[in-house]
Amino acid sequence: MKITEDAENILEQMWVCINEEMNYLVNLSSLGLDEASPEIRELLETGNILLSDSLATLSEEGDANGRTVVRRRRLAERLLVDVLNTKERHVRSSACEFEHILHRGIDENVCILLGHPRTCPHGKQIPEGECCKKAREEIGHVVAPLSALKNGQSGKIAYFDMREEQKMQKMLSMGVLPGISVGLVQSYPSYVFDLNHTRYAVDSEMADSIYVRVERE
Structure with a gap:
């Protein structure tokens, strides 16, 4: 189920906290949110997160969706820097807007164009996509x-x-x-x-x- 851009941004932050910073429970206050926040209600209703006493974690579906959002964001950063020669000070804000148009299929085309990059311009790992696995098998x-x-x-x-x-x-x-x-x-x-x-x-x-x-x- 498609979610709003604001909810995607929260899902992305939670995925990074849980999978890269190893904070398996995320305190909503650390995200500037609470249980009544529209983004949290939306993520709950779509089955992306689990919530208990203002502590949130990702469901299995939420983890997969969050991984996809992070992948799109970091591919967008790579595209902006490597192909569009975007200046460093504009990369993060531009990527935040650009990632939302890299829907499934388009993001794989971008990944193929860039040669299946492993890291974003800031050195963070780009989650692997199906196109990366296929390319590795075909090599x-x-x-x-x-x-x-x-x-x-x-x-x-x-x-x-x-x-x-x-x-x-x-x-x-x-x-x-x-x-x-x-x-x-x-x-x-x-x-x-x-x-x-x-x-x-x-x-x-x-x-x-x-x-x-x-x-x-």
Whole structure:
């Protein structure tokens, strides 16, 4: 059941308190709330939290939902910093607004685009998503860096593994995006590939960072 943004923010705070700060019972006063607060009533009615004497904890469903909210927030921070080059002082407030549009499916697309980052810009772990698990399973089978392809081999862009904003911007300006078909033309002295009827060349470091879902021969 979808909950309001205010309730999501409280759920996010509780998930961090319980799972990362190891405070298994959260005193509502520490969140500036009480049992009559609209957000708390909403989280109770939707089955996300359990409450006793102003001490709250997450239900099994609430833990899963809170994990998703935290994942979206930290992916939003990563996107704002790595791709949109947002200044540090604006990251937290912008991510708070941006996370609410990263609904299930969109957040996985962002995660794939960013190369399944493990931490947010502040060093906190990003909870793993289904796309991360799938990518890890595929790595040894059908997904490989562009630099590992043979000349004439082709596939579709799976994701990037790069953290430098300039490199990411270069990829985006070239139209190198997840799901786009790519074919390797040559691997020396630089890596040359065809993409959308246009030929591009990148160095080995860049080619190592572009992962391709290789077409089976």
